[in-house]
Amino acid sequence: MTEGIEGAVILVTGAGGGIGRATVAALMRAGAHVIATDLAPPDTGTLSLAQDVTDPDGWAALAATIDARWGRLDGLVNNAGIAMVAAIADTSLAQWRQQMAVNVDSMLLSCQAMLPLLRTSGAHRPGGASVVNLSSVGGIGGAPLMAAYCTSKGAVRLFSKSAALEFAALKYNIRVNSVHPGGIETGMMDRIIAAYVAVGAAPDEATARAGVDAQHPLGRWGRPEEIAGGIVYLCSSASSFMTGAELVIDGGFTAH
Numbered sequence: 001m002t003e004g005i006e007g008a009v010i011l012v013t014g015a016g017g018g019i020g021r022a023t024v025a026a027l028m029r030a031g032a033h034v035i036a037t038d039l040a041p042p043d044t045g046t047l048s049l050a051q052d053v054t055d056p057d058g059w060a061a062l063a064a065t066i067d068a069r070w071g072r073l074d075g076l077v078n079n080a081g082i083a084m085v086a087a088i089a090d091t092s093l094a095q096w097r098q099q100m101a102v103n104v105d106s107m108l109l110s111c112q113a114m115l116p117l118l119r120t121s122g123a124h125r126p127g128g129a130s131v132v133n134l135s136s137v138g139g140i141g142g143a144p145l146m147a148a149y150c151t152s153k154g155a156v157r158l159f160s161k162s163a164a165l166e167f168a169a170l171k172y173n174i175r176v177n178s179v180h181p182g183g184i185e186t187g188m189m190d191r192i193i194a195a196y197v198a199v200g201a202a203p204d205e206a207t208a209r210a211g212v213d214a215q216h217p218l219g220r221w222g223r224p225e226e227i228a229g230g231i232v233y234l235c236s237s238a239s240s241f242m243t244g245a246e247l248v249i250d251g252g253f254t255a256h
């Protein structure tokens with residue numbers, strides 16, 4: 001599962017959060033050189049930098065930093081994301097645009113900025129360079145009170161497939177896949193649960209949590225490490241024949 005990770009140069013955004021932090025740790029254990037970014041430099045024991053993924057200039061500066069140090073990028077994990085909970089009637093245009101800016105605009109900005117470095121890797125790396133984009137089960141099916149989030153994650157899913165097809169046609173040897181977690185124990189899910197209660201969708205947090213539990217046939221939420229394992233696999237050459245695919249890691253959520 002980790003073949004080709006030793007010595008690979010891999011960027012993880014949103015690395016201060018639950019899934020990002022677990023992914024950085026798993027990649028480092030497998031011997032990767034990891035660049036970890038978040039709004040504030042994450043404390044991950046690797047090269048950690050501040051980055052707002054909605055800022056094109058920040059992406060250009062980050063690409064220059066990686067180019068100067070390694071001259072290539074083997075893996076790009078677009079993990080940073082936010083999740084809004086609001087009824088459609090109550091969603092402001094500013095909130096909608098913020099949801100799309102962080103979750104969707106970042107996909108285009110990251111691919112554009114990192115493409116030259118990914119192409120350099122693709123020219124030499126067995127299994128090709130790898131882009132891994134965090135979508136969600138909410139990018140496959142909808143959810144009440146999460147129209148903006150589900151719209152953004154559906155866009156991530158089809159951006160990933162389109163990029164996979166485009167880079168394959170251009171013979172860049174860059175694979176692009178999306179990951180679709182179910183409910184995972186992170187700060188994001190804590191905030192979603194609190195928001196369900198705040199908008200009146202559940203009487204209290206225990207009831208809201210039980211409702212989410214019930215959507216997972218395995219009877220529990222996932223742990224960040226269980227998503228990190230899938231991300232490491234997609235970054236490795238063990239997944240060399242996967243591109244344009246959806247890796248669903250959801251305790252059976254979407255199997256119904």
Ligand SMILES: NC(=O)c1ccc[n+]([C@@H]2O[C@H](COP(=O)([O-])OP(=O)(O)OC[C@H]3O[C@@H](n4cnc5c(N)ncnc54)[C@H](O)[C@@H]3O)[C@@H](O)[C@H]2O)c1
Pocket residue numbers: 013014015016017018019020037038039051052053054079080081082083102134135136137180181182183184185186187188189
């Ligand atoms: N936790 C879940 O249940 C779940 C389920 C499906 C998909 N996901 C997706 O997985 C990814 C990681 O989520 P998580 O659960 O670890 O959430 P998290 O809130 O723990 O971490 C997300 C990180 O993204 C960072 N971030 C937010 N806006 C940013 C910006 N503009 N620039 C840079 N960084 C920014 C945050 O600071 C945070 O550290 C997200 O894309 C999320 O949508 C999570």
